[in-house]
Amino acid sequence: MLQPAIGYYTDKHPKPYLLPLGMVSTTFGLCMLGLVSQFYLLLLAAAFLGVGSSTFHPEASRVARNASAGRFGLAQSAFQVGGNLGSSLGPLLVSLVVLRYNRQSNILWFIVIGVIAILLLCRISAWSARHLAANKHKATSNCTLPYDKSKTVLALFILAVLIFSKFFYMASMSNYYSFYLIEKFALTKQSAVLFLFLFLACVAIGTFVGGPVGDRIGRKYVIWFSILGLRLLLWPYFMQISGVRRC
Secondary structure, eight states: OHHHHHHHHHHHSOOTTHHHHHHHHHHHHHHHHHHOOSHHHHHHHHHHHHHHHHHHHHHHHHHHHHTSTTOHHHHHHHHHHHHHHHHHHHHHHHIIIIITTTOGGGGGGGHHHHHHHHHHHHHHHHHHHHHHHHTHHHHHHSOOOSSOHHHHHHHHHHHHHHHHHHHHHHHHHHHHHHHHHHHHHOOOHHHHHHHHHHHHHHHHHHHHHHHHHHHHHOHHHHHHIIIIIHHHHHHHHHHHHTTOOOO
């Protein structure tokens, strides 16, 4: 819920150095996850992770667009595939580093990645600040919308609904899938996490492919097919496994 507010503010007042600041919040949350055991402190650690993500993404999207050289779909998919790849590697790394040794404190090893990311993002923020300064006049002179306000609001509303539908089932799958495999097929925690990694890795591959395809055939078609087309293709399968028969 914090991310749109930060995006709204930084559209008017860009803050390139929110990138490393967001990663600082995420790294601090990881540090807490490796050290604390009380439930309310675990919730606080999760909150730091959420604040870090919300702070990072608006400015990171701006950097990806500025670095795209006009190939916005490819740049955005490359940016998003980093997040999806990280999400897919997360369960795998937890399995190898934490579950394997049954030690919560092993989470602290991931802080090294966070520190490296902070240093890297400081350099990216410096580049973004120089880019914004060099294009300040251009950005202020070309700020008109391509469509009228009502059409723009409608398009954004449709996109918000589609994104909500996507992340609703994605969050449900990523949080429930491992527990389903453990309960239904008696898999170990490590084996179930490996299957979750495969599922999320396929998401990352699809994200990377979608960008260049959207640049070539049109982003609108890719969006609608990815959200609605696959559901129509899979509908007979869902009907079969649920025991529903056509009349």
